[in-house]
Amino acid sequence: MIQIFENQSLLNKNTFAINSIAKYYISISAKEELLDIPNNIRTFVLGGGSNVVLPPYFDGLILDININGFDIVRKDSDFEIIKVGAGESWDNFVFKSISQGLFGFENLALIPGKVGAAPIQNIGAYGIEQDKYFYKLEYFDLESNSFKELYKTDCQFGYRNSVFKSTLKNKAVITNVYYRLPKNWEPVINYKDINEFLSANKDFELSPINIYNLVSQIRKSKLPDPAYQPNAGSFFKNPIISRSEYEKITKVNPEISGFISGDFVKLSAAKLIEIAGWKGKGIGINPKAKVSPDHSLVITGSDGVNQEQIILLSDAIINDIYKKFGILLEREVNIIQ
Ligand SMILES: Cc1cc2nc3c(=O)[nH]c(=O)nc-3n(C[C@H](O)[C@H](O)[C@H](O)COP(=O)(O)OP(=O)(O)OC[C@H]3O[C@@H](n4cnc5c(N)ncnc54)[C@H](O)[C@@H]3O)c2cc1C
The missing domain is CATH 3.30.465.10 (Uridine Diphospho-n-acetylenolpyruvylglucosamine Reductase; domain 3)
Known part of the structure; x- marks a missing residue:
């Protein structure tokens, strides 16, 4: 039997720690419960809340998915x-x-x-x-x-x-x-950080659990932990452009780097944001939303950050990158209205 809660705080249910209130909220722990949800109401499905920027008030139903197995x-x-x-x-x-x-x-x-x-x-x-x-x-x-x-x-x-x-x-x-x-394991070790570690640690034993632990360790050293610095991971996608566009851009800005694949090049959005001078910056005095000083693809929020402040900063970055390099960044994180 489902239970509907009204005016539920989602503060602890999103990694940006935005104090969003849901008009209605249901936690779903078995798929059959979905047959009983009200179906005449705007609905948003929430997982762990690690890829969303929530509004101050969600005028609809939040379905919090807790189906195990x-x-x-x-x-x-x-x-x-x-x-x-x-x-x-x-x-x-x-x-x-x-x-x-x-x-x-x-x-x-x-x-x-x-x-x-x-x-x-x-x-x-x-x-x-x-x-x-x-x-x-x-x-x-x-x-x-x-x-x-x-x-x-x-x-x-x-x-x-x-x-x-x-x-x-x-x-x-x-x-x-x-x-x-x-059941047969083929390690994927061509990614830069893994490759660099393996070159420096020749006696590292390649096994699935060791790679799991290595990736965990690299991630912990690079990405801000949402428990201490609220964030939703990479805020923007890495832009994919044609090779000819890439050649034009790098002629003017040789410091821009990209990963070439066939006719296309995937640019590092982090690098673009860094070159544009946004690393560690926000808008105005004491901003609650800032680009992380450690990783320029991550926007972090301090206590009481809200959706408007995060949108304002990400819009400013998008406009600035477009003005400087002619590249339109796309948000990876979902903005929920
Ligand atoms: C520190 C950090 C590091 C991250 N690193 C990475 C990374 O390396 N690679 C990467 O790809 N992502 C990364 N992310 C982003 C995020 O972790 C992933 O996108 C993750 O899959 C989101 O899961 P979630 O359960 O929190 O989804 P939510 O944020 O709750 O939801 C994200 C979207 O999925 C939808 N959704 C969620 N559950 C369901 C469901 N059951 N049915 C239908 N729709 C659903 C929501 O409606 C929403 O549109 C990172 C995030 C953080 C905070």
Whole structure:
């Protein structure tokens, strides 16, 4: 039986620690409960709140997804398929699968948030994206009030993108995700930070758990911890431009770096923001929203930060980068109205 709460504070349910109030709030711990939610009301699905900038007041229903479960549903000689509840912590899932001899996601260690959100922006880090081992998912369709399934090709996964950011935006409540994890391990170690560490530590034993621990250690040393410095991770996507545009831009600004892939180049948004002089800066005197002094892709908020201050700063950065380099940055973090 679902319980509807009114005027619920979401302060502890988002990593920016924004004091947002939800008009209505329901915690969902079993997928069948979704059949009982009111369906004539604007609804937003919340996971761990690590990729959102919430408004002061959400005039609708927040569905907080807490569906648990970790079940091996198919065993084969070289892989197993795991069904994971959307409410499970992503990092717990990664650690648990490694502990059970199922590998592949160790480079995605320590990404905050829940499993149900991982397909939304196709989370990625250190050379891997979640679609690499994605098999299918189950979701509740808020328009038809029925349960549906989507296989990998229908999810339209891309760089920080999926069908859930376009045609299915705000229409699907993901309840379970299935991953097909291999038993044979192939390390992915070509990413700069991992590579540098391995070159300097020749006796490092390559194993899934060691890579998991190494990635966790690198992340802790680079990214501000939301528990002490509220943030939502990388605020902007790395822009992808054509090679000819890249050549034009680097002629004028040789310090801009990019990763060339075929006809396209993925630029470092962090580098652009740093070159433009935003590292450690905010707007006005004593700003509550600032670009992290440690990582220029991260915006941090201090006590009492609100959505307006974060939007103001991110808009100023977008306009400035466009003016200086002719490149339009796109937010990775979801602004919720
Ligand atoms: C310190 C830090 C580091 C980070 N590092 C990375 C990184 O390396 N790589 C990366 O890709 N991301 C990273 N992120 C961003 C974030 O962790 C991921 O996007 C994560 O998947 C968000 O999960 P969440 O449960 O917190 O989702 P939320 O922030 O709650 O929601 C994000 C979006 O997903 C939707 N959503 C959530 N759950 C469901 C569901 N069950 N059904 C349907 N829609 C749902 C929401 O409606 C919203 O649109 C980082 C964030 C932080 C704070």
